[in-house]
Amino acid sequence: MGLGEGKLSTTATSLAILDRITDENGATLRELVDETGLAKSTVHKHLSTLCENGYLVKFGETYKLSLHTLSQGRQAIKMRPHFSTVEQRVRELANQTNTEVDFTVEENGRLIIVFESVGSSNGVNFRSGAEFHMHNAAAGKAILAEYPDERVDEILDTWGMPKKTPNTTHCREKLESELVEIKENGYAISDGEPVEGYRSVSSPIMNEDGTVLGAISAGGPTYRVEYSRLSGELAEKVAATAQSLSNDIAKTTIE
Known part of the structure; x- marks a missing residue:
């Protein structure tokens, strides 16, 4: 570079x-x-x-x-407003749905996992800090759907749209059409796109000024999470949680 x-x-x-x-x-x-x-x-x-x-x-x-880098990662999270509130809701949603729930943000055109909670066990967050492309993850698409076209083009031009699995959306025109539908629905679905055999649904969490804070997602292996549940019950709960968090963030800012 x-x-x-x-x-x-x-x-x-x-x-x-x-x-x-x-x-x-x-x-x-x-x-x-x-x-x-x-x-x-x-x-x-x-x-x-x-x-x-x-x-x-x-x-x-x-x-x-x-291990010195651990403290920097923790400090990076502490520096972001509202992240502690989101972390609590991630754990709650994981408990309620018994699925894998995470909170991700976009930085420099990449999707980064900040928090993750696994079902009722609230297992250790091994994937915190993991980075992914935006175009094939439910959270990435949920965030891109809220971005202006120029920012979407900038991210895709920089990182491309690699085909990670046979299900990966790697056509820009198809992704653009999908983003319009995601914007209307309030949630995005990824079915075996970044990783085969894994599906998830995600909705954006908004800042008080209308910009995107990040996205909350729920999902799991296809043998545990049926698509009908993903697009039904889970989609509703994820979207409701994201909206509730967005409302709480707006109230906190006003106060």
């Missing part, structure tokens, strides 16, 4: 290396040299700097993210 005006190439390179290690669950110096095409000494300097500043740790020959 090229560098724009005002960007520091050294910083961009360090961040690219950090992202690579994150995506691959760790990497060696040799692997990073091969993948980046940079000189071994250059990559080593970046790795040493990231280690010295607490972003990476070295296990044998492999560099991995340090």
Whole structure:
């Protein structure tokens, strides 16, 4: 990726290396040299700097993210208004429906999971921070349906529409038509699009100024969540929860 005006190439390179290690669950110096095409000494300097500043740790020959990044992730959530309220409602909806419920937001054209709760167990949130494309996830489509056309085009132009499964919508014209219907219905459905055998329904949560805060979704494996339930009962509950949260956010802002 090229560098724009005002960007520091050294910083961009360090961040690219950090992202690579994150995506691959760790990497060696040799692997990073091969993948980046940079000189071994250059990559080593970046790795040493990231280690010295607490972003990476070295296990044998492999560099991995340090646990220091956990506190940054938690702090990022604390900095966002209304997220604590949404987290509580995610747990409540998971309990009520005994499905997998999550709250996601869009940042830099990507869909990021912030909170997740699994059925009545309220299991540990292993997917917090996971990123996805917008075009094939129910939450991504629910958010895109609220965006102006220019922003939708910008996201799709940047990240494309890769066909993850046979069910993935990868035609822009078809997606645009789908977004109109989603806007009218108040919810989006994804049936085996980002992941085969998984379906979900999602509705957007709105800020007081009419912009999108994020989306709340409910779903699960196809063997546990029938499509009729997804498009019926779950769609109604998800849309109602999203509307209730949007109303609560508006009231909190006014007060």
